[in-house]
Amino acid sequence: MKKYYFKEKFFKITDHYPILDEDGKNAFFVDQTFKFLGYEARVSYKNDEEIFTIKRKLLSFLPIYYINFKDEAKRDMTIKSNLALFRKSIDVLMEDGKISLKGNFWDYEFEIYYKGKLIGEVSKKIFSLTDQYELRVLDEKYTEALVGLCLALNNIKDLELASSSSGR
Structure with missing residues (x-):
């Protein structure tokens, strides 16, 4: 099992921040560019080798x-x-199956399953000024996918917080 720690900046116009491993060392870097519409991020190893990109569809x-x-x-x-009627739901689709989330993913307290097997867990750090959460990877071949999932869920949560605060 490996653990990774995400800590966001207080102001998020652009982001370049590390995702730390359990020893407090930089494991991955997230580079998010400023966009008026959409979301785009690049995730790389500490040697700047790109692992994956995340893009939000604009017209949906x-x-x-x-x-x-x-x-x-x-x-x-x-x-x-x-x-959904009473609570939010998320579909996570891969080419050969579906990832299931169980628990409260809006409060960052959930488990992640793939084909019925527990592959990860996420929990939020309490008493912090910015969002901080821990990803526990139980099956390391899904590490990068779980990191990407956490980043996308965080952006969904940010969108909902922004829309709820602007609607007041």
């Missing part, structure tokens, strides 16, 4: 994200936010 009623891996052996992912 609910957010849809595409994660494209540079390694051809990895499966690209599509993440879709769904309209």
